[in-house]
Amino acid sequence: MLIEKNIQRQTLTLNLQGELDMNTSETLRQAIDTEIERRGIRTVILNLEEVSFIDSSGLGVILGRYKKLLPMGGKMIITNVPSHIYKIMELSGLPRIIEFENTPSRKMEGREK
Amino acid sequence: MLIEKNIQRQTLTLNLQGELDMNTSETLRQAIDTEIERRGIRTVILNLEEVSFIDSSGLGVILGRYKKLLPMGGKMIITNVPSHIYKIMELSGLPRIIEFENTPSRKMEGREK
Amino acid sequence: MKNQLELTFTSLPGNVGIARMLIASVAAQLDLALSDIEELKVVISEAVSNSIIHGYKNKEDMPITLRIEYDEKKLKILVRDQGCGIPDIEQAMQPAYSTDPERMGLGFVFMQSFMDDLQVESTVNEGTTVIMVKELENIRPSKH
Amino acid sequence: MKNQLELTFTSLPGNVGIARMLIASVAAQLDLALSDIEELKVVISEAVSNSIIHGYKNKEDMPITLRIEYDEKKLKILVRDQGCGIPDIEQAMQPAYSTDPERMGLGFVFMQSFMDDLQVESTVNEGTTVIMVKELENIRPSKH
Numbered sequence: 070m071l072i073e074k075n076i077q078r079q080t081l082t083l084n085l086q087g088e089l090d091m092n093t094s095e096t097l098r099q100a101i102d103t104e105i106e107r108r109g110i111r112t113v114i115l116n117l118e119e120v121s122f123i124d125s126s127g128l129g130v131i132l133g134r135y136k137k138l139l140p141m142g143g144k145m146i147i148t149n150v151p152s153h154i155y156k157i158m159e160l161s162g163l164p165r166i167i168e169f170e171n172t173p174s175r176k177m178e179g180r181e182k
Numbered sequence: 183m184l185i186e187k188n189i190q191r192q193t194l195t196l197n198l199q200g201e202l203d204m205n206t207s208e209t210l211r212q213a214i215d216t217e218i219e220r221r222g223i224r225t226v227i228l229n230l231e232e233v234s235f236i237d238s239s240g241l242g243v244i245l246g247r248y249k250k251l252l253p254m255g256g257k258m259i260i261t262n263v264p265s266h267i268y269k270i271m272e273l274s275g276l277p278r279i280i281e282f283e284n285t286p287s288r289k290m291e292g293r294e295k
Numbered sequence: 296m297k298n299q300l301e302l303t304f305t306s307l308p309g310n311v312g313i314a315r316m317l318i319a320s321v322a323a324q325l326d327l328a329l330s331d332i333e334e335l336k337v338v339i340s341e342a343v344s345n346s347i348i349h350g351y352k353n354k355e356d357m358p359i360t361l362r363i364e365y366d367e368k369k370l371k372i373l374v375r376d377q378g379c380g381i382p383d384i385e386q387a388m389q390p391a392y393s394t395d396p397e398r399m400g401l402g403f404v405f406m407q408s409f410m411d412d413l414q415v416e417s418t419v420n421e422g423t424t425v426i427m428v429k430e431l432e433n434i435r436p437s438k439h
Numbered sequence: 440m441k442n443q444l445e446l447t448f449t450s451l452p453g454n455v456g457i458a459r460m461l462i463a464s465v466a467a468q469l470d471l472a473l474s475d476i477e478e479l480k481v482v483i484s485e486a487v488s489n490s491i492i493h494g495y496k497n498k499e500d501m502p503i504t505l506r507i508e509y510d511e512k513k514l515k516i517l518v519r520d521q522g523c524g525i526p527d528i529e530q531a532m533q534p535a536y537s538t539d540p541e542r543m544g545l546g547f548v549f550m551q552s553f554m555d556d557l558q559v560e561s562t563v564n565e566g567t568t569v570i571m572v573k574e575l576e577n578i579r580p581s582k583h
């Protein structure tokens with residue numbers, strides 16, 4: 070897992086690359102928590118365009134960061150999710166909780182209605 | 183292993199794709215032998231551009247076809263060998279026996295001199 | 296079964312990815328669709344992660360066995376650890392149930408969603424075995 | 440050794456590719472260069488093909504074991520079959536020697552060229568074990 074960080078004011082954008090599982094999600098957790106605590110980050114944007122794999126460990130770390138931001142008045146946006154990753158996320162219910170942008174999701178949801 | 187055949191007069195060109203090992207080289211052997219026997223092919227051009235792996239089983243089948251063509255007055259040309267495949271071929275001595283074209287080989291040999 | 300592969304490996308987190316690669320290369324041989332391969336990778340990831348995280352509490356030098364068997368009709372996957380075991384299997388398999396507040400309790404949900412059959416055998420202090428079956432007859436493009 | 444993986448599989452020709460995938464994913468974890476990964480794939484391919492072709496005379500339901508162990512310093516690979524065995528190991532290891540006129544006799548040459556140590560143990564009618572070592576200290580990009 071490669072993590073590319075970008076900070077502008079109180080917004081942290083992370084471009085993730087590789088596999089998000091129990092072996093790599095801890096790195097992601099630390100990367101986000103450090104910025105929330107040290108720099109007072111309130112908006113976290115996760116760009117998953119280059120993520121090739123996700124399982125419940127990866128999903129858990131994402132949901133965990135969302136739950137941490139919420140009581141601080143912060144928010145999380147997940148962008149550019151590849152469709153096979155989105156399918157796993159959908160099963161977990163995450164798209165009903167966290168805001169998604171530019172994912173195949175919107176289109177797919179539209180088509181299903 | 184995918185094999186794409188092209189026949190023009192007495193020349194058979196094969197574009198190979200994938201891994202050339204004990205599991206797949208038998209298919210290559212049959213593809214060449216059938217054309218030599220049925221259609222009187224005398225020149226076999228093997229394009230290895232899309233070959234991702236080769237081991238001694240693959241090399242053996244290539245050398246075997248060369249040895250079969252030789253007494254018939256036929257010939258074999260190997261083209262577009264990716265450099266990591268060429269390294270394995272070089273260790274086997276094949277480039278000293280069979281004609282190679284458009285390979286990193288020529289350049290590399292030149293540089294080494 | 297026509298083909299059998301059994302991989303026994305140390306409970307290091309990095310080996311989860313290797314176990315996924317193994318199922319992916321078996322599935323590629325079976326000519327499964329990419330979406331089925333993705334699902335099988337998730338299934339293996341969940342089962343092996345559970346053995347490491349829950350079974351062995353992240354102890355890194357314990358053995359995990361992944362057995363893969365298949366023929367034309369079905370693919371059978373077994374994941375076994377010799378860890379702490381599960382006291383109440385029915386409860387453990389409930390969606391969203393987890394003994395770890397940081398986790399989502401979705402491992403068994405994914406295994407159940409992506410496989411046609413899921414059996415869990417477990418004995419406290421002896422270990423856990425997860426056995427899963429995927430029927431292949433309807434999902435493989437017939438070639439003959 | 441820090442990490443150990445042992446794969447036991449049926450002697451089907453298609454499993455040679457799966458054995459290669461396994462070494463490739465282990466090598467990727469070790470951060471080896473692409474050229475080293477390619478060489479390791481050839482090594483595994485030669486050893487496993489020998490077990491299938493020579494050891495088992497292409498019988499497709501026999502067991503082959505591939506054990507991979509490593510730490511920071513070295514990578515150890517073992518390939519074992521319970522096949523016909525090799526009567527004269529020294530002769531078998533000669534470059535260009537093969538008991539099959541269609542083959543090149545290069546399997547052991549490749550194993551020897553790409554690994555730092557090669558040991559062959561064999562008993563006629565009992566089987567053959569090939570043990571190979573690659574030193575990692577000089578070829579890995581140091582990260583610390």
Ligand SMILES: Nc1ncnc2c1ncn2[C@@H]1O[C@H](COP(=O)(O)OP(=O)(O)O)[C@@H](O)[C@H]1O
Pocket residue numbers: 125341345346347349350351376378379380381387388392393394395398399400401402403404423
């Ligand atoms: N191999 C195992 N060994 C011990 N306990 C396990 C094992 N697998 C699952 N469990 C128990 O079952 C619970 C539910 O598992 P799961 O659905 O995968 O969710 P999660 O991993 O998110 O907790 C776990 O929290 C754990 O208590």
Ligand SMILES: Nc1ncnc2c1ncn2[C@@H]1O[C@H](COP(=O)(O)OP(=O)(O)O)[C@@H](O)[C@H]1O
Pocket residue numbers: 238485489490491493494495520522523524525531532536537538539542543544545546547548567
């Ligand atoms: N696992 C094995 N079981 C039995 N015989 C073997 C085994 N491996 C190698 N041999 C013998 O050693 C010879 C040389 O092997 P190798 O150098 O790999 O060349 P090749 O496979 O081309 O014959 C083989 O021809 C065979 O007689």
